[in-house]
Amino acid sequence: MKPANRTRPPSKSSDAPPPPRRTVLLVAGNAARRRSVSAMLRRGGYLVAEARDGTEALALCAQLSPDLILSDWAMPGMSGPEFCAAFRKLQRASYGYLVLLAEGKDDTDIKEGLDAGADDFLALPILPQELMARLAAGERILRIEEELRASNVQLRQALAQLSETQAAIERDLREARKLQQGLVRERSGRFGPAEISLLLRPAGHIGGDLVGFFPIGADRIGLYALDVSGHGVTAALLTAQLSVHLSGSSDQNVALRGAQSGADAAGPVALAHFFNNMMLEEMNTDSYFTMIYGELNYVTGHLRMVQAGHPHPVLQRADGAITHLGRGGMPIGVFENALFDEIDLTLGPGDRLLITSDGITEAETPSGRQLGNEGLEAVMRTNAFLNGHSFLESMAWSVSEYCRGERLDDMSAVLVEFRGEGKLIRMGD
Structure with missing residues (x-):
């Protein structure tokens, strides 16, 4: 009887490329809150961009195309739901997951935010564990969206090849019809x-x-x-x-x-x-x-x-x-x-x-x-x-x-x- 092979297989994690770092756009008028939440995000491995209001945030969205957005509900000049509605009208190559930061909002407010295009809500003050959990949920949605987009690309390519093949078959069948006639x-x-x-x-x-x-x-x-x-x-x-x-x-x-x-x-x-x-x-x-x-x-x-x-x-x-x-x-x-x-x-x-x-x-x-x-x-x-x-x-x-x-x-x-x-x-x- 031969001894069992105890050689360990190579670790898959060492061969796999590291996951991409997500970019989070933090939109908050309060400078102290921006600093504290940005620190939490960086410790969580995220790239962080900051904006003081909705207008500045929309300009950064056009430049950076952030993956996740954290936005205050109450901001000067443009409310969180208004910013959310404007964000959803932007032309983007991928989906952006948007979380509204709110304090003491009732069901009517939550419905208003969801109707404007928000994906989730996070109550103030922000707790680090809850923040990371909400962002992890958002990342799952983004991964699903990316996989679907990649599948759609492959499907379009397959359909294009199938269309070319079908066209060639149609040409051959037309010639075959002439021969059969x-x-x-x-x-x-x-x-x-x-x-x-x-x-x-x-x-x-x-x-x-x-x-x-x-x-x-x-x-x-x-x-x-x-x-x-x-x-x-x-x-x-x-x-x-x-x-x-x-x-x-x-x-x-x-x-x-x-x-x-x-x-x-x-x-x-x-x-x-x-x-x-x-x-x-x-x-x-x-x-x-x-x-x-x-x-x-x-x-x-x-x-x-x-x-x-x-x-x-x-x-x-x-x-x-x-x-x-x-x-x-x-x-x-x-x-x-x-x-x-x-x-x-x-x-x-x-x-x-x-x-x-x-x-x-x-x-x-x-x-x-x-x-x-x-x-x-x-x-x-x-x-x-x-x-x-x-x-x-x-x-x-x-x-x-x-x-x-x-x-x-x-x-x-x-x-x-x-x-x-x-x-x-x-x-x-």
Whole structure:
């Protein structure tokens, strides 16, 4: 067993700097009292300045900025409360603790002094122990004030740094928004009788929604709508990676890779399973996403789609009838053996298909009432006379008005309008 270490730690008091000496301003018309009280103060370790009346004391306050002030109540020309009120109007960098010296004052007088700005009272004649006790109480107040002032300085510095950091983040997010908007290379496309229009509107600078389309062979196009869980940078990074797999380049687009070897493009359900395996096996993330992916033959109007947890596509026939398609399906990146819903339909002349994110159907009023499928149907009927981007912009405006501008989720949509030999539905037709 080793002997205990009995070496004494260095004394903290020897390393600490001595406390600063406080300056006390003594204001008294009686010369004898000034001498006796000044002697008490110096023995207590204070620096002392003396004034005979309030006018002289105010001039010394401007020069010396004393920490503590002892002032007679009764003085020639200016009373103690009047001096106190004038002192409180001075511009000072720190607080001054003021004690009124009074003899035989009642509650009314004390209230008058406190209202004028006095901090304490000391009865005459002055006893040394009582004087030191009152000054010690004043010093505690001054130390608290100094600590608060120092904390405020540090807080202002921290806020300034935070403001600079926030400004830098805002600049980066604005640039990121431009880059993310660039993921949607084309906002609309016309393929024979089919016209596709896209809407992508993040709730913040960047979001987790993605929409797009690309050609498949001579008579087909692929179209998609994705919604990554969460918001912000994480969701935006995943949408960026997914956009690479769904880009128009055949060597990167998962749906088109089979076409390079002469085979057919990957079907909608196969594409959903590919992404599900990729999320579970290759990505170390808790994120998941919902998706609608469809393959449209724009010559015949035949459309095959897969629904993976995404809101139901809405089919509006040429006669105005509205149907919500699909049974839902499971999100991508959650379950190993996920089940996805297959949707098969044929668009006729004048039909339109609307695919939206839940940022539209789950938009809420300030009272918490969601737009829902019925609200979306009302928006579609109200704007049925509009086409393409005009329809999508009007729909986005209606949703924002429904939320009173407090939209908390991203909005995205794909609008497929099939003209064929007919025409798109118009209000009143």
